[in-house]
Amino acid sequence: MLNAFAEELSAPDEYVVVQLALADTQFRLGRLSEPARQEALAVLDAGGDLERWQEAGAAEVRRRAAVLQRLRARLESPQPEPRPVRVRRPKPSRAVPGRVYAYQARSGQPYLIRVVGIAAVGCSTGPVVRFLDHPGPGLPDAAHLAEIPERRYHPRWKRTEVIIADDGTAAREHAGLILVGEHPHTPPPPSPNGRTISTWTQLCAYVETRDNLTPTGNDSV
Known part of the structure; x- marks a missing residue:
């Protein structure tokens, strides 16, 4: 410590x-x-x-x-006999790597978030997620998820890899996320831009602040 x-x-x-x-x-x-x-x-x-x-x-x-x-x-006095110290073990994450969730911003633009792995967060574990660069306006067919590239780092879109600290069905639904499908894949290498820690609600709030920056596509933010 x-x-x-x-x-x-x-x-x-x-x-x-x-x-x-x-x-x-x-x-x-x-x-x-x-x-x-x-x-x-x-x-x-x-x-x-x-x-x-x-x-x-x-x-x-x-x-x-x-x-x-x-x-x-x-x-300065004799200390008592050693007491047992309870070990707090991480709670296993319920997230499934490969699943893709969608969040629809207030503008109507959908944002895709894919679970790429599991990582320790505090005394628990949580999903590691990355954004997919989906142009919208609607949701893609689940069969085509593998064709969508990951959203790249940009000075105005700095979060590219995030650990979710409150994963669970209720937390995802409260944030407004829906399951789109699954895209099984091998775990990608760590993001060169580092990771941040967030809740689902905080992550979706971040998306709202980035929503109207630039259109998605090959040069998206």
Whole structure:
């Protein structure tokens, strides 16, 4: 965690709070490491985070000082026996790679979104989707889905590969998506433009903001 959020923790105020909370959490689980204990005690020796409480008034500073004093007493006492820590395992995604969904923008233009794989997202997994470059105006025949190329990156259409964080029938229907068909294929190489994470509703809202930029086709955005 400290490595993953190293940039945020370069701010002294953030580092102090996180370091104290980390040591306190480890202690309560009976898993306080000596480096974490020593670092937290050093932070407390330096005054903890009392300085950031000054604007709240003297009474709040006294309350915070009492909290820090109790934390020091815990960290300097024998910690309890280790408690089991529940492992949160990713929930399997219900998405099926190869399926193609359609979203009809308010303008009437349909946008095709194909599931190209599955990826981890938080403590779960979700479908990886890409847009197809369908000119419209209607929906294509399911048998012709394989003939439609993928929509390319453009400065005004930067999302080309997205991980969906809330996949499920209800979420898709709420966003206004319908199933068009399936186009089984081998997983494509990762997008050179990187991935973003979104919900179905957020993705469709993004489509609406891109809808009237330029016509689709070989030079589409």
